[in-house]
Amino acid sequence: VVEFAGALSAAGSVGVGATVVVGVFDKNVKASVGNSGSVNASGTVSVTAENKSTLDLLAVAFGASGSTAVAGDVNALVFMNSTQASLGGNVTGANAIRVRANDDSKLLNIGIGVAASGAAAVTAVAVVTYFENKTLAQVLDKALLQAGNGGVEVIAVSREFVSGDAAGMSGGGTAGVDKGDVLSSIKIALLDQHQEFGPSLAGVNGVQQDTLL
Numbered sequence: 001v002v003e004f005a006g007a008l009s010a011a012g013s014v015g016v017g018a019t020v021v022v023g024v025f026d027k028n029v030k031a032s033v034g035n036s037g038s039v040n041a042s043g044t045v046s047v048t049a050e051n052k053s054t055l056d057l058l059a060v061a062f063g064a065s066g067s068t069a070v071a072g073d074v075n076a077l078v079f080m081n082s083t084q085a086s087l088g089g090n091v092t093g094a095n096a097i098r099v100r101a102n103d104d105s106k107l108l109n110i111g112i113g114v115a116a117s118g119a120a121a122v123t124a125v126a127v128v129t130y131f132e133n134k135t136l137a138q139v140l141d142k143a144l145l146q147a148g149n150g151g152v153e154v155i156a157v158s159r160e161f162v163s164g165d166a167a168g169m170s171g172g173g174t175a176g177v178d179k180g181d182v183l184s185s186i187k188i189a190l191l192d193q194h195q196e197f198g199p200s201l202a203g204v205n206g207v208q209q210d211t212l213l
Contacts, residue, residue, distance in 0.1 A: 015065035015117070018072045023057050028082045035140055037089035044150060045091050046098040049137075051083040054106045061123075062114045069117035071170070073125045077109045081133045083158075088140030096150020101137040103158045110163075115170040123168035131162050 031049040039045055055077070063071040085101040113123035135158040139145065145152055 012066050014068045014070075015063040015115075016070045017061040017063035017113075017115075018070075019059040019061045019111075020074045021057060021059045022076045023055070024078045025053070025055050026078075026080045027051070027053055028084075030082075030084045030086075032084070032086045033089055033091075035088040035142060039089070039091045040093045041091075042093055042095065044096040044098060045087075045094045046100070047085050047087045048098070048100045048102070049083050049085040050102050051081065052104045053081055055079060056108045058108075058110045058112075060112045060114075063121075064116045066118045068119060069115040069121045069170075071113040071115040071123045071168075073111035073113045073127075073166075075109055075111040075126070075166075076128045077107070077164075078130045079105075079107050079132065081105055082136075083134070084136045084138075085156075086136075086138045086140055087145075088143045090144045092144075092146045094146065094150075095148040097145055097147045097152045099137050099139060099152075099154045101135050101156045103133065103135045103160075105133055105159070106161045107131060108163050108165075110165045111167070113168045117171070121170035123170045125166040125168045127164045127166040129162070129164040131160075133158065133160060 029049050029051040031047050033039065033047055057075055057077050059073045059075050061071040061073050063069040081103065083101045083103040085099050087097070087099045091097055107129070109127055109129045111125045111127045113125045115121040115123045135156045137154050137156040139152075139154060
């Protein structure tokens, strides 16, 4: 997803360029076998949730005049993402059981303001980012799993790249003022849960792994 906003203002006396961009991204990916499910297979039983998201937000404002120039940007971005893989019920006859949740998220939030004037130039840029990401792999309560030499594997993998940047530049013959503010809130949850129930699981190998990149 790419969002772009631009403003250009040029005047002999007063030039004002301003942009306001607000973006809300909410995505949920889920792969699941519920507690009422029943699977009988001789090979590998896999429950996999794959999620790849890219969101770029860019705003540019430019103001120019012979007397007073003002350029301003306000970027507000909310990113909420969830990836879940879960296995329940009865799984029998399998050589291996795999429960995997994989997430790869990239977020860019950039605001740029430029003002140029013969007398006074002012730029103000504000960038606000809220990022919440949850990656979960789990075996549900009361699940009964039977696996051979391949064992049971529960893995949650999450990769995030988050960047919020503000840049302001002003040039004036008399005065130039620029201000940039960045406010970011980042919340990441990476979970795997592996639970085994039933007397027939004595030979099952359980493997748990968390990876956060």
